[in-house]
Amino acid sequence: MTSAQVDAYLRRLGSARPEQPTSEALRELHLRHLLTVPFENLSIHLGEEITLEEKRLLDKVTADRRGGFCYELNGAFGTLLAALGYEVELLAGRVYDDEGRLGIPYDHLALRVRTADGDTWLADVGFGAHSHYPLAYAERGAQDDPGGTFRVVEAGPDPAGVHGGDASGAGDLDVVRDGTPQYRLETRTRVLGDFVAGAWWHSTSPLSHFTRSLVCSRVTDHGGRITLSGRKLKTTAPDGTREKRELETDEEVLTVYRDCFGIELDGVPTVRNPDLSDSAAS
Numbered sequence: 001m002t003s004a005q006v007d008a009y010l011r012r013l014g015s016a017r018p019e020q021p022t023s024e025a026l027r028e029l030h031l032r033h034l035l036t037v038p039f040e041n042l043s044i045h046l047g048e049e050i051t052l053e054e055k056r057l058l059d060k061v062t063a064d065r066r067g068g069f070c071y072e073l074n075g076a077f078g079t080l081l082a083a084l085g086y087e088v089e090l091l092a093g094r095v096y097d098d099e100g101r102l103g104i105p106y107d108h109l110a111l112r113v114r115t116a117d118g119d120t121w122l123a124d125v126g127f128g129a130h131s132h133y134p135l136a137y138a139e140r141g142a143q144d145d146p147g148g149t150f151r152v153v154e155a156g157p158d159p160a161g162v163h164g165g166d167a168s169g170a171g172d173l174d175v176v177r178d179g180t181p182q183y184r185l186e187t188r189t190r191v192l193g194d195f196v197a198g199a200w201w202h203s204t205s206p207l208s209h210f211t212r213s214l215v216c217s218r219v220t221d222h223g224g225r226i227t228l229s230g231r232k233l234k235t236t237a238p239d240g241t242r243e244k245r246e247l248e249t250d251e252e253v254l255t256v257y258r259d260c261f262g263i264e265l266d267g268v269p270t271v272r273n274p275d276l277s278d279s280a281a282s
Contacts, residue, residue: 001058001083008062009080012036021085023119027133029084031219033077033125034132038067038261040216044203045269052192052199054079065262067218069210070126071199074109075192077125087114090190092198093175093183100181106198108183109190110175112137122152122175127182128217129225135175146223146238151176155184214269216261228256230271 010017013032018025043050043066050072051057057076060066067073074090082088093108111123113134121134131145135152143150155172173185202208217227223238231247233256247253250268257263 001054001079005058005062006080006083009058009076012062012065018084021081021116023115023117023121023134025084026081026086026113026115026121026123029077029081030123030125030134031132033073034219035221036218036262037061037073037125038216038218038263039069039073039126039128040067040261040263041069041210041214042066042216042263042265042269043068044210045214045272047272050199050203052196054192065264067216067261067263068126069202070109070124071192071195073126074111074124075195077123078111081111081113081123085116088112090192090194091185091187092190092194093185095183096181102184104198104201106190106195107202109195109198110183110185112189122185128215130177130182132219132223148178152185212271214271216257216263218261226260228253228260 006017013029013036015029015032018029042048050068052071052075054075057068057072058079060068060072061076068076078088078090089112091110091112092106093110094102094105095107096102109126113121113123115121120137122137123134124130129147131143131147131150133145135143135145135150137152140153141151143152153174153176155174171187173187175182175185202210205211214230215227216229217225220226220235225236227234227236231253232244233247234242234244236242247256253268254265257265
């Protein structure tokens, strides 16, 4: 990553270049990312190729001023952090569904980040509604965050009865939000190319919720969240109260994409295969 690319990325975030790769600077960058770079799956429905290559990920965030889903957002953010001097490792996760079942391998990408002041964090700017700040990787107690109360805990066996682990014997971890498991994290370090199959599956499979719905979402300045799912606009306040409304015209939809997410579109995106659409994107 070049110095010019770093500067362009930091301009997108509205952040100054940190003097040292500290925990405090990481917290600020993490929050700024959630505030400015939306979690969105528009490329799937606009027919845009999703390529897990450093330059393409950086261009999408900076030059195109777009967002992405976990592979793109955490892939790009990890590249930025490494360029700023952080020690960054990519970790693979499997997301729990609403019935507590685990998704496919390489279902999710998250970051283990070590700082100059000796801390290790779980950073994740690509999971939609999640923690606003990095989570302490080694902490097993409750961690309060504006996004909820989180725990990073040792995982039990998977449905096949297997305990995950790497060569050092470190087992898998479950990331829990407000008492509900969100995803299971492997502790073995991966590379970006390992996630290509997962990104392809989520971009093409009729079983993936990303192919069945449109979503564009980010944290708001007051600590809530704004989400556009197709024509449904939802705003969530920090206390959890929600307001929903249906946008009636194409002009309204395009205005929300532009004014609320910074995304300029020529036309309103629609689910590519309406037969796959479901109500999960509300």
